Amino acid sequence: MNRLCMLAVTTALALLPQMATAAEKTLTVGVSDALSGGGAVYGEPQRRAINLAIEQINAGGGVNVGEDTYTLETIEYDDKADPTEATNVARKLIDRDGVKFLMGYCCSASTGAVASIIGREDVIMLVGTAGARAITAAGNDNVFRTRPPGDYSGAAAGRFIASKGVKRLGVLATRDVALFTQYRDALIEAFEAEGGEVVALETFGGQDRDMTAQLTKLRGLEPDGYFISGYVEQVAFAYRQAYELGITAPRYGFSGGSAEQFLSVASSEALEGVWDLIAIEFNADALGDTAKAYAKAYEERWDAYPTPNSAFAYDQVYVLRDALEAAGTVELDDVKKALRNLAVPEETVLEYLPVDGKMFDPKGQAYISNGAFQFHNDKWDFVTKLPSDSAAYSAYFQTITK
Numbered sequence: 285m286n287r288l289c290m291l292a293v294t295t296a297l298a299l300l301p302q303m304a305t306a307a308e309k310t311l312t313v314g315v316s317d318a319l320s321g322g323g324a325v326y327g328e329p330q331r332r333a334i335n336l337a338i339e340q341i342n343a344g345g346g347v348n349v350g351e352d353t354y355t356l357e358t359i360e361y362d363d364k365a366d367p368t369e370a371t372n373v374a375r376k377l378i379d380r381d382g383v384k385f386l387m388g389y390c391c392s393a394s395t396g397a398v399a400s401i402i403g404r405e406d407v408i409m410l411v412g413t414a415g416a417r418a419i420t421a422a423g424n425d426n427v428f429r430t431r432p433p434g435d436y437s438g439a440a441a442g443r444f445i446a447s448k449g450v451k452r453l454g455v456l457a458t459r460d461v462a463l464f465t466q467y468r469d470a471l472i473e474a475f476e477a478e479g480g481e482v483v484a485l486e487t488f489g490g491q492d493r494d495m496t497a498q499l500t501k502l503r504g505l506e507p508d509g510y511f512i513s514g515y516v517e518q519v520a521f522a523y524r525q526a527y528e529l530g531i532t533a534p535r536y537g538f539s540g541g542s543a544e545q546f547l548s549v550a551s552s553e554a555l556e557g558v559w560d561l562i563a564i565e566f567n568a569d570a571l572g573d574t575a576k577a578y579a580k581a582y583e584e585r586w587d588a589y590p591t592p593n594s595a596f597a598y599d600q601v602y603v604l605r606d607a608l609e610a611a612g613t614v615e616l617d618d619v620k621k622a623l624r625n626l627a628v629p630e631e632t633v634l635e636y637l638p639v640d641g642k643m644f645d646p647k648g649q650a651y652i653s654n655g656a657f658q659f660h661n662d663k664w665d666f667v668t669k670l671p672s673d674s675a676a677y678s679a680y681f682q683t684i685t686k
Contacts, residue, residue, distance in 0.1 A: 309352050311614065313338070313604070314377035315360040316370060316398070317388035317412075322490075323365030325516055325545055326390035330412050330597035331360060332586050334387055337601035340581070347605050350612040356601075359383060365390070367397035374398045378405055384616060385410065387600055390593065392416035392463040399427055408616060408623070410604060412597035413540075416462035418686045420649040426616070428603070428623055428648040430596045430634070432563050434467035436677050437538070440654045440670040441467070441561035442474030445536050450475075450509035452483050454502035456495060456522060458514035459487035467538055468513055483507045488518065495522045499529055509534045516541025520549035527554035540565055542591045543663045555659045561670070564635060564655040565592035570666035571635060578633045592664075595633040602629040603643070623648070637674035645678040 315334055318327030338356045341347060347354045359381050363370035370389075377383040386402075386409045389395040395414035402409050403424035411419060411429035420429050445453065453475060457468045472482050483505040486498035499522065502510065510533060512522045519539040526535060527550070536559040546555055568575045578598065582590040606629045611618040628636045628643045635653045639645040651674035657664040 309354045311347065311354040311356055311385070311608075312381070312383055313356060313358050313601075314381060314383035314386045315358045315388045316363045316373045316377065316386060317360075317390050318365035318394070319360075319362035321364050322515060322517065323391045323394075325541065325591070326413050326593050327363075327365065327388070329591040329594035330388055330390050332588075333582065333590065333594040333598035334358065334601055336582055336585050337598045339585070341601065341605055347608050349608050349614060354608070354614075356605075363388075363394050365394050367394050370394035371397050371401065374402070374405075378407055384408065384614070385604060387604075388412060388597060389414045390597075392419070392461055395419055396462065399424065402427060406616060408619060410600040412600060413593040414463070415467075417466050417684070418462065420647050421681065421684050421686055423647050423685065425620060425648070428600075428644055428650075430599050430603070430636075430650045430652075431593075432649065432651045432674075432677075433681070434463040434465075434538075435470035436651065436672075437561070437563045437654045437670075438467035438470030439474040440672060441536070441538065442471035442476075442480075443478060444561060444656055444670050445471070445509060445511065446475050446478035446480050448509070448534065450480060450507075450534065452481050452505075452507045452509070454483050454505060454507035454510045455485045456498050456502060456510065456512045457485070457487055458490065458518065460490055461514070464513045464538065468511075471511065471538075488514065490515075492518065493521050494525070496525050496529065499526050499531065503529060503531055507533060509536065511536045511538075513538040515539065516545050517549060520546045520555075523558055524550035524554045527551070535559065536561055538562060540592045542589070543659070544589070545591070546659070547662065552662050556661075558659045560657045560659075560664065562592070562655065562657070564653045564666075564669070566590055566595035566633060567592065567655075567657070567664070567666050570655060571633060574631070575633050599629070599632040599634055602631045605629070637672060639674055639678045645674075646682060649678065649681060651677065 361373040363373045389411045390413040392414045399419045417433040516539045607622040610622040637651045654670035654672045656667045
């Protein structure tokens with residue numbers, strides 16, 4: 285009897301390492317984002333959102349992949365929103381760290397540089413905020429993005445501005461970021477198709493903070509509306525300077541920054557009444573209960589309210605979880621197939637518009653609703669949705685490569 289008991293104990297102990305190994309499997313996700321410099325206003329919130337989602341998934345028991353259960357962890361690097369640095373980070377994650385799933389990517393120039401080489405790599409790239417069209421238009425089968433391209437929203441914005449009675453539009457926009465230039469060009473085309481006139485197009489560079497000269501020139505042409513686009517800090521400076529110049533005509537924009545980010549540069553008076561015409565990023569009032577729960581969890585975890593772009597990255601973590609569970613394996617070909625057939629995960633915050641019932645279209649691109657937001661009393665108020673036809677845009681998107 286003693287020998288039998290000892291044999292039973294020995295057998296149980298021998299099995300423990302195997303059982304522990306199965307229970308403690310870890311899947312590492314590489315995070316590359318702008319964590320310093322000007323792009324950090326987008327990149328740091330994305331990093332936080334990714335970590336929040338991972339903590340929630342791990343606390344809920346992890347990811348069930350076939351017979352195994354995985355916990356998620358991250359390796360994180362600052363790509364500084366710089367194309368060269370982002371490419372170096374990708375090489376480090378792939379070659380040194382052996383990561384198979386890349387996530388983050390807030391800025392178009394740096395993300396575009398990585399996307400241009402990633403099709404040759406044995407990895408999956410999940411893109412958050414970066415909106416330049418070429419990132420997914422190239423058609424790499426291992427790239428999936430939650431944010432729609434800039435021109436998808438720009439055309440809707442142009443029609444909206446015309447519907448507000450603007451006839452002569454002055455445009456001030458960054459000249460060297462694909463997301464903004466593609467949005468701007470689509471906006472101008474749609475606005476002119478509605479009978480509007482663009483009186484002038486003025487531009488500024490990526491490091492510019494003083495747009496007084498351009499605004500003065502536009503003011504002299506007496507437009508009855510202004511459109512201003514670029515990264516949040518630059519747009520906030522432009523609104524402040526427009527206010528200082530006594531410009532009172534309606535101001536429309538495209539930047540996607542939070543109220544706190546704008547108010548760190550411009551006063552309430554300078555911002556009152558300005559519009560942001562964007563794909564409906566995170567906004568609890570516009571998106572409902574799931575978004576409100578996300579806002580509460582984010583604020584409790586990070587002691588800050590989530591920025592509008594943060595949910596793109598948060599949603600990608602749940603996209604990865606559902607794809608792994610549907611694939612039943614971590615083998616990349618199977619996970620890619622699962623991603624291409626994925627329904628919108630229940631926990632996602634943003635309002636996705638599936639194409640043929642799937643979250644991602646054949647080029648790995650997802651779509652969300654477009655909306656108009658207006659700044660009132662120190663916050664962005666959701667005003668209305670803009671017409672958004674994901675199927676029609678996706679059909680067009682399949683015909684282009686850049």
